[in-house]
Amino acid sequence: MNDKIQYVDKTSNIPLMGVDFLGIIDRGTNVIEFKPITLCNLKCKYCFVNSGNYDTNFIVDSNYLIEKVLDIVRIKGAYNLEIHFSPYGEILLYKELENLLKKLSDIKGISVISTQSNGLLLSKPVIKKLKKSNLTRINISLNSLKEETDCYLCNCTQYDVDKLIKNIYSLMNSNIQVLIAPVWFPGENDKDIEEIIEFVLNARNEGYSKSQLQIGIQKYLIYKTGRTLKKVQSKSWGYFYLYLSKLEKKFKIKLKLGPHDFGIHKRKRVSTLNLQKNDLLKIEIVSRGRWENECIGKINNSLGIKVLLKKPLVFSEELIGKIIEVKVIKANYKDNILTALFPHKL
Numbered sequence: 001m002n003d004k005i006q007y008v009d010k011t012s013n014i015p016l017m018g019v020d021f022l023g024i025i026d027r028g029t030n031v032i033e034f035k036p037i038t039l040c041n042l043k044c045k046y047c048f049v050n051s052g053n054y055d056t057n058f059i060v061d062s063n064y065l066i067e068k069v070l071d072i073v074r075i076k077g078a079y080n081l082e083i084h085f086s087p088y089g090e091i092l093l094y095k096e097l098e099n100l101l102k103k104l105s106d107i108k109g110i111s112v113i114s115t116q117s118n119g120l121l122l123s124k125p126v127i128k129k130l131k132k133s134n135l136t137r138i139n140i141s142l143n144s145l146k147e148e149t150d151c152y153l154c155n156c157t158q159y160d161v162d163k164l165i166k167n168i169y170s171l172m173n174s175n176i177q178v179l180i181a182p183v184w185f186p187g188e189n190d191k192d193i194e195e196i197i198e199f200v201l202n203a204r205n206e207g208y209s210k211s212q213l214q215i216g217i218q219k220y221l222i223y224k225t226g227r228t229l230k231k232v233q234s235k236s237w238g239y240f241y242l243y244l245s246k247l248e249k250k251f252k253i254k255l256k257l258g259p260h261d262f263g264i265h266k267r268k269r270v271s272t273l274n275l276q277k278n279d280l281l282k283i284e285i286v287s288r289g290r291w292e293n294e295c296i297g298k299i300n301n302s303l304g305i306k307v308l309l310k311k312p313l314v315f316s317e318e319l320i321g322k323i324i325e326v327k328v329i330k331a332n333y334k335d336n337i338l339t340a341l342f343p344h345k346l
Contacts, residue, residue, distance in 0.1 A: 005039075006287055009061035013286045014296055015304035016068045017270070018338045021049070021088045021290060022058045023304075024068055026336045028269040029259070031082045032072055036060040036100070038290065040089040042118055044154045046183060048226035049088045054290040057089070062096040066103050076267045078109025085115035092121040101133035112136045112263070116181075120159070122167040127174055137177035139216070140168065144182070144192035145199060153189070153229075165199075172203075172212045179214040184243065185232045186220070193217060197251050216257050217244060272303060275331040281340065283307070283326055285319045295319060297326065297340065305338040313343070 008014045008022060016023035025033035037059050043052035073081060083104050085091045094100075104110055114137040130138070142164065144150050150159040171178050182189070182196055200215045219240045222228050235243070244255045259265070275281065283297035283305060292314040297305045307326055309315060327344035330337065 004056045006056055006058050007061065008058055008287075009064045010067070013298060015298055015300070015302055016060070016064065017272075017302055017336060018299065018304040019296055019306050020337045020339075021306075022060055024065065024072065025086075026072065026270045027334060028266060028336075029264050030076065030080055030267045031084050031264055032069060032076075034065060034069075034083055034085045035087045036062070036065060036085070036096070037087050037091065037094040038089040039093045041093060041120060042090070042154050042156060043227075045227055046153060046185065046220065046229050046232075048221050048223045050226050051089050055292050056288050056290055058290070059094070062100040062103070065100065066107075069104070070107065072270055073107060073109050075270055076109075078107075079111075080263065080265075081110045081267075082112035082114060082263070083110055084113075087116070090121065091115050091117050092126065098129050098133050101130070101135055105134035114139065116141065118154070119164050119167065122164070122171070124167075124170060127167065127170050127176070130171075131174040131176060135176055137179060138171060139179040139181045140164070141181050141183070142196065143185075144189050145195050146192065149189060149192055153185070168213075169203075172208055177212055177214070179216050181216045181218055183218045183220050184240070185229060186235055188229065188232050194247070194251075197247065197253060197255075201251065201253060214257070215253070215255065217247075217255055270336070272336060273299065275328050275338065277328055277331055279328045279331070280344070281305075281326055281328055282323055283340070285322050285324060287320070288315045288317075297324075299338075303338070305340050307340050307342050310341060310343055 021038055022035050038054055038057045040051040091097060101113060104113055113135055116139045119140040143153050145161055147159050147161050150161060151157060168178050180196060182193055184193055197215060200213055203213050220234050222234045241256060248255050283299055285295055286298045287296040289295045293309045293311060295307045295315050297307045299305055324342055326340035326342045329341050330339035
């Protein structure tokens, strides 16, 4: 991991919305996504956000997040809200997690707090803290029950599957729900996926309920800026759901999960600017980004934008505070994420 860390708090001048890799994401539902850290303990070969390789990592102050989420709760309504931690990194590396979880659970209207994790940093003391802090559910990205396969996929020399399985049981016994979320790599871990399904079914036969232990198989996605597995092709969504249907029939288990299964529904969206692709926009540069050809711009106190610097331009501290004109190249308000290009006239 890179030692260069940008701490994001109220004094940093970095807005908490609009940037894909940090802060808060609003998708127009009752789920509010938190991205408080980009540090990761792994460099998985399939990571679509290239976590573990960043030139600069980001850590967001928990008090800054709480201040912002209180505003969002007022807009969305203080009922049936879920906070979901989905960082571009590993959440269990976030030292302020316990304190943040406790503060979130005290906010009226927040009924579910969930997180994604690779699970390798779990231990009995950690699980005890998570229980005490009122974590509802943890989604664990386990792709195989074989250590050799996990080491290959996660690009590591040691992956203690037995320890992780024991911790999954400890989580369930602590009344923390578990969702095992393997990624299906066609032709690579097909048998492994079936073995994970069998593990889930065996646990249910032992008395653990469907709400205590679920499985949510993920489609392998390939992104231009992410890492990819050699010789493994991403299948279409149609092919993926056909694959799930065959597994459902074979094992008599529900695998096609949707928003309804998690109580996700549409909710008032946090108001943003009506930007469109190719719009020109004047912004203030307030921070470096994860990469040398990336920085963060400020549109207003609430909304930021990721700025890609056109090669050969790279980030320099001299850019901080500069007002520049950028061209919007992504304005997806379904995800409330913005990206721009600078300079745009070359």
